[in-house]
Amino acid sequence: MEYKEYLIKRNKNSIEKVLTLLLYLAATVLAFLCFALLMGFGGIGLLLAVGMYYGAHKISARFNREYEYTITGDGVDIDVIYNKTSRKRLISFYVREAIVLASVKDENYKHYLNGAFDKEISATTNRSDANVYFAVLEADGRTLVKFEPPHAALEILKKHAPSKVFM
Numbered sequence: 196m197e198y199k200e201y202l203i204k205r206n207k208n209s210i211e212k213v214l215t216l217l218l219y220l221a222a223t224v225l226a227f228l229c230f231a232l233l234m235g236f237g238g239i240g241l242l243l244a245v246g247m248y249y250g251a252h253k254i255s256a257r258f259n260r261e262y263e264y265t266i267t268g269d270g271v272d273i274d275v276i277y278n279k280t281s282r283k284r285l286i287s288f289y290v291r292e293a294i295v296l297a298s299v300k301d302e303n304y305k306h307y308l309n310g311a312f313d314k315e316i317s318a319t320t321n322r323s324d325a326n327v328y329f330a331v332l333e334a335d336g337r338t339l340v341k342f343e344p345p346h347a348a349l350e351i352l353k354k355h356a357p358s359k360v361f362m
Contacts, residue, residue, distance in 0.1 A: 196268045197351050202276075203343055205260040206321045215255045222251035256280075262318040266348045269355030271330075273318045273342060285316050286340055290356040294331040297361040299341065304361060307331050308339070318342040 207215075226244035233240030256278035263282075265272040269290045276282050290296055297304035308329065313336030319327050325343050332338040344352070346362075353360040 197266065199266045199348055199351065201264045201266075201345055201348060203262045203264065203318070203320055205262060205319070207258055208321055211258045215258060218251045218255055219248075222247040262342070264318075264342060264344055264348065266344075266351050269352060271352070273316070273340070275318065285318060286338070288330065288332050288334065288340070290330070290352045290359055292332065292334065293356070293359050294333060295361070296328060296330040296352065296356075296359055299327045299329050301361060310337075312337045312339045314338045316340045 226247040229243040229247065230240040233243065259278040261276040261279070262285075263272075263274045263276060265274070270287065271290060272287045273285045274282050275285055295304055295307050297307070299305070299308065316338065319325055319341055320343060327341055327343055328349070330340045330342075332340065349360060349362050353362060
């Protein structure tokens with residue numbers, strides 16, 4: 196059985212950068228207000244100010260994401276890793292159970308991207324020049340998964356499901 200792991204770092208888009216800036220700005224304003232208004236109550240104002248920055252840091256850390264693709268035979272596991280500290284499984288699927296796995300740039304299979312999906316998962320780098328592939332699944336409702344598997348991973352998957360994987 197073939198086993199490969201790949202780690203893909205996601206780039207922040209401009210909206211996430213602005214949100215991070217606004218989050219720290221709001222934390223600064225709220226921390227100043229808490230500190231100024233509660234100055235007469237000892238360390239409570241300082242404690243709340245530190246709490247505001249801690250909360251801003253925890254929320255902004257969710258924008259630092261990496262995706263790990265684990266290929267085990269024809270099985271694909273996709274996990275998201277937040278700020279290199281916590282991990283969450285996004286999806287697990289077998290390629291033989293997928294309807295199709297193809298490049299989003301491939302005109303022959305683009306019609307699969309049209310239509311309604313119950314769930315959409317994007318585990319990509321957010322780069323415009325990325326080589327993004329998609330998988331359409333029917334397991335628990337219609338699911339669209341977009342990810343960036345390396346060529347070696349595609350070759351492994353094609354060996355196990357040649358009629359489903361199009362490179």
